[in-house]
Every structure is written in C-alpha cells, then in structure tokens.
Amino acid sequence: MSYDADVIVVGGGLAGLSAAIQANREGLSTLVLERGEYSGAKNVSGGRMYVHALKELVNIEDAPFEKPITKETYVISCGTRRVTFSFSDPESRNSYSVLRAKFDPWLAKKAEEEGVIISYETLVSGAMRDNGITLRTNRGDLRAKIVIEADGVTAGVSRYLGLRNLSPDSLMLGVKEVIKPDVISDEGEAKVLVGFVDGLLGGAFSYVNKDTISLGATVKVNSLQSERVLARDLVELVREKLGIEGDILEYSAHLIPYYGYDKLPPVYAPNLLITGDAAGLLINDGFVIRGMDLAIGSGMIAGRAAKKILDQGDPTKTQVYEEMLNDSFVMKDMIIARRAFSLMNNERLFNAYPEILCSVLSRMFTVSGNRQRLLNVLIEEIKKRDLTLTETVKDLMEVL
Amino acid sequence: MDLLKRLSLNKYRVDRESHIKVNLDICRTCKEKPCIKVCPAGTYERSGDVIEVHYERCLECGAALVACPFDAISFKFPEGGVSFRYG
Numbered sequence: 001m002s003y004d005a006d007v008i009v010v011g012g013g014l015a016g017l018s019a020a021i022q023a024n025r026e027g028l029s030t031l032v033l034e035r036g037e038y039s040g041a042k043n044v045s046g047g048r049m050y051v052h053a054l055k056e057l058v059n060i061e062d063a064p065f066e067k068p069i070t071k072e073t074y075v076i077s078c079g080t081r082r083v084t085f086s087f088s089d090p091e092s093r094n095s096y097s098v099l100r101a102k103f104d105p106w107l108a109k110k111a112e113e114e115g116v117i118i119s120y121e122t123l124v125s126g127a128m129r130d131n132g133i134t135l136r137t138n139r140g141d142l143r144a145k146i147v148i149e150a151d152g153v154t155a156g157v158s159r160y161l162g163l164r165n166l167s168p169d170s171l172m173l174g175v176k177e178v179i180k181p182d183v184i185s186d187e188g189e190a191k192v193l194v195g196f197v198d199g200l201l202g203g204a205f206s207y208v209n210k211d212t213i214s215l216g217a218t219v220k221v222n223s224l225q226s227e228r229v230l231a232r233d234l235v236e237l238v239r240e241k242l243g244i245e246g247d248i249l250e251y252s253a254h255l256i257p258y259y260g261y262d263k264l265p266p267v268y269a270p271n272l273l274i275t276g277d278a279a280g281l282l283i284n285d286g287f288v289i290r291g292m293d294l295a296i297g298s299g300m301i302a303g304r305a306a307k308k309i310l311d312q313g314d315p316t317k318t319q320v321y322e323e324m325l326n327d328s329f330v331m332k333d334m335i336i337a338r339r340a341f342s343l344m345n346n347e348r349l350f351n352a353y354p355e356i357l358c359s360v361l362s363r364m365f366t367v368s369g370n371r372q373r374l375l376n377v378l379i380e381e382i383k384k385r386d387l388t389l390t391e392t393v394k395d396l397m398e399v400l
Numbered sequence: 401m402d403l404l405k406r407l408s409l410n411k412y413r414v415d416r417e418s419h420i421k422v423n424l425d426i427c428r429t430c431k432e433k434p435c436i437k438v439c440p441a442g443t444y445e446r447s448g449d450v451i452e453v454h455y456e457r458c459l460e461c462g463a464a465l466v467a468c469p470f471d472a473i474s475f476k477f478p479e480g481g482v483s484f485r486y487g
Contacts, residue, residue: 035477035479036483037483040484040487041483041484041487042460042481042482042483042484043484043487044461044484044487045487099486099487100484100486100487101483101484101485101486101487102486102487104487121479123477123478123479125476138479153462154462154465156477166462166465166466167466168466168467171463171466173438173440173461173463175440177406178486212486214486221438221463221466221467224434224437224438224463224467225432225434225437225438225467225469227437228437229437230436230437231437231438231439231440231463232403232439232440232441232442234440235440236401248401248406248409249409249485249486250409250410250484250485250486250487251406251407251409251410251459252410252459252482252484252486252487253440253441253459253461253463254461255461255462255463255466
C-alpha cells in the first residue's frame with residue numbers, strides 16, 4: 001500500500017499551516033486538509049494574537065492585523081458595582097487584534113507560495129492506523145506515514161482513533177459578536193471582564209479592531225449545563241454590561257480548550273503529532289490569555305519533528321515531538337502558568353473574590369462615622385464568604 | 401438582537417442531511433436536556449419529551465457533543481455548514 005504524502009496535516013488554521021510550512025521546508029511531501037472553503041472560514045477566536053511565534057515563522061510586514069493592543073483593561077464586576085484597572089503602553093507591538101477569516105487566508109497564501117498544497121473543502125470523517133494512518137475523507141481515503149492533527153479543540157482525529165473523550169469540565173464555550181460601532185477608538189484596547197453573570201464560571205472580553213469590535217463571553221461548559229442562563233443569551237448580556245452599541249455584523253461560537261498543564265491530553269501517539277487547540281494548548285495566567293502563539297509554536301515544532309521521526313526510520317516512534325515541545329516556549333510557558341491556571345479554574349475567582357473586592361471598596365468609600373482599618377474590613381469580608389486571609393494570600397501567591 | 405436575526409448574518413451552505421443525530425430513546429429519558437442550554441445557536445428545541453434538531457442553525461462549536469451526559473448526540477462536522485467572514 002502506498003502513501004499519499006509523508007505528512008498529512010488535518011486542519012488549515014494557524015497550527016496546521018505552521019506545521020505544513022515547516023514540514024515543507026524540511027523537504028517532506030506535505031498535504032493540508034481544510035474543511036472550510038478557505039482557511040479561517042471555520043475559525044473563531046477571541047481575536048488577539050501575541051506575535052512572537054509568527055515572527056519566527058514568516059515575515060509579518062504585510063500581515064493583516066487589526067490594531068496593536070496598547071491598552072489592557074480589567075473590569076471586575078459584581079451587580080451594579082465595578083472595579084476597573086487599566087494599563088496603557090502606546091509603544092507596544094507585542095500583540096494585535098485579529099479577525100481569523102482575514103488572517104488565516106493570508107497565512108495560507110504564504111504557505112502556498114512556498115509550495116504547500118492545501119486541499120480545501122476536504123472533510124475528514126474517520127481515521128484508522130495501518131502502518132501509517134489512513135484518513136477517511138469526502139474525497140476518498142488518504143494515507144500518510146505521519147498525520148499532524150491540527151483540527152482544533154474537538155480533536156476529531158484523536159477521537160476517531162479512540163485516543164480522546166471530550167469532557168465538559170476541560171472546555172469553555174466562547175460566544176462572540178463582531179460589532180461595527182458608530183465611533184471606533186484609536187487605541188487598541190483589550191478588555192477583560194471577570195464575574196459577569198452570577199453562577200456562571202467565566203468572563204467576557206472585547207478587543208478593538210480597525211473598524212469593528214470583537215466582543216464575547218467565555219463560560220465553562222459544566223457551569224452552563226447546571227445554571228439557568230442560556231448560552232444563546234450570553235453575548236447580549238455582555239454587550240449590555242459593557243455598554244457597547246452598534247450594528248452586529250457576525251455571531252459565532254467556539255469551544256476553548258481549558259485543560260492546563262496538569263490535565264493536558266497526550267500530544268503524540270504512533271504516527272500522530274497533535275498541535276494547537278487539539279492538543280489542549282491554552283494559557284491563562286491572570287495576565288494573558290494565549291492560544292494562537294502556542295498553536296503556531298507547536299505546529300512549527302511538529303513540522304520539524306516529522307522530519308526527525310522519518311529520518312529515524314520508524315514513523316510510529318513519535319515521542320521526540322513531545323521532547324521538542326518540552327524544550328520550547330510552548331511547554332515551558334504552560335508549566336509556569338500551571339498554578340495560576342488551577343486558580344483560574346476555581347469558583348472563588350469568579351464568585352467570591354469579585355464580591356470581596358467590591359464590598360471592601362464600597363465600605364472604604366463610604367463614610368458613616370464608624371470607620372475601620374482597611375485590613376479589618378478585608379478580613380471581615382473574607383470571613384463572610386467562609387474563606388480565611390491565609391487562603392486568599394495563598395491564592396494570590398499562585399498567580400505570582 | 402434576537403437569536404434568529406443574529407444567525408441570519410452568517411453565511412450558511414446547508415447540507416441535505418443533518419450532521420447531527422439524536423438517539424431519541426435515550427433523549428426521552430433525559431429530564432434536564434442540557435443541549436438546549438449549552439447550544440449558542442438554538443439548534444436543540446424541546447418537542448414534547450424529546451429534542452427537535454434545527455441543524456441548519458448550527459455554528460459547529462461542538463458544545464452539545466460534550467454537554468450531553470448520555471452520549472445521545474452524534475455530531476459530525478458538515479460538508480458545507482457555516483462560513484465566517486470575520487471569525
């Protein structure tokens with residue numbers, strides 16, 4: 001039985017295109033299968049990319065970014081009260097707002113210019129291991145020595161091979177609108193909202209684009225299962241909360257991997273390298289939420305690893321990919337974020353702490369002739385929620 | 401804006417057959433029907449004891465697939481389906 005390519009990459013998003021560009025540069029015959037009409041047609045992201053990995057991959061001078069993110073705003077909300085914290089750095093060019101249906105076709109074109117073959121509207125509906133991996137597609141069966149899985153958070157190939165089940169407590173649902181406001185701010189502001197709907201574990205975001213705003217809610221799937229708030233109402237609730245008005249241009253949704261380093265699914269199997277969202281690669285350390293740079297980074301490493309594996313003569317022995325990932329920023333940063341990540345997964349962060357913060361500030365800004373020290377107010381409010389100061393400080397230390 | 405109006409902003413190429421299948425025997429025994437709560441597109445609607453699937457609305461996020469506690473939903477990505485212009 002012959003092979004259709006050395007490497008078949010499933011998914012023509014950021015991870016898949018990065019993998020294919022790299023594998024192609026290594027001289028491997030490489031084929032990308034993309035189920036959308038174009039790269040990005042099926043992608044939904046919050047809309048912010050940290051660009052260090054992309055710069056390693058390609059020249060970004062003509063990249064279709066929206067705006068450089070130069071202002072970070074945190075909004076901690078409890079009922080009608082809110083605390084806002086902003087940091088502004090007008091010179092920052094470290095991350096940009098992006099719209100994936102514009103960005104991914106640009107990267108796909110770069111890949112195609114280098115000779116990568118992308119087969120669009122090709123849907124993978126099954127996978128079998130047989131001295132390589134055979135993929136069942138709407139264009140017939142395709143067989144490769146190595147498959148690089150870059151098919152996103154639902155990890156179809158892994159599921160078809162029986163390597164993965166999806167669990168609601170390791171996933172968030174993101175629901176998003178792209179809005180054209182009457183007036184758009186010059187500044188590329190990223191806003192994160194913590195604790196926006198009672199009972200739901202999650203938050204919300206908005207990013208300023210060139211002439212639109214990306215706005216969304218992100219909520220743990222298991223908290224949606226048990227609460228009364230419907231997913232279809234989330235983004236409109238956020239819009240009201242943030243007071244954003246304008247024409248809605250698009251409504252979309254996507255699952256977000258929320259595994260953390262300690263619960264990551266395996267990133268390799270015989271003949272299979274798993275990248276990006278499919279590998280559960282996402283970092284939330286309280287300061288930044290990153291997925292796209294990890295997708296690009298892991299994709300590039302998978303492309304290089306494929307060459308090493310094939311040179312060693314046995315495409316079932318794929319562990320070297322994990323070793324290379326562990327040596328790279330991808331896993332090093334995942335490990336640094338592991339403690340903060342477990343806190344980000346904790347109910348206290350979404351419910352108790354916003355309330356404590358709002359209550360403490362509310363009491364400190366109220367003068368009633370019965371003034372207490374800030375520390376005493378803080379301890380009282382912490383105790384009211386069955387927590388201790390030690391637990392609170394310990395949680396804070398996790399992030400630090 | 402109401403849900404159907406929001407969905408109508410998207411470009412869809414609807415497949416002839418549904419890419420979502422529900423095992424109605426299992427579905428009938430499920431009281432909570434979390435698929436209704438987690439689907440951002442209103443793809444799942446209660447119809448008596450069971451679920452009616454409006455697969456043409458699907459945003460292909462996969463939430464229903466993970467949220468069904470009884471594995472009663474079989475979900476495959478469609479050949480056509482939704483295309484995003486912004487993403």
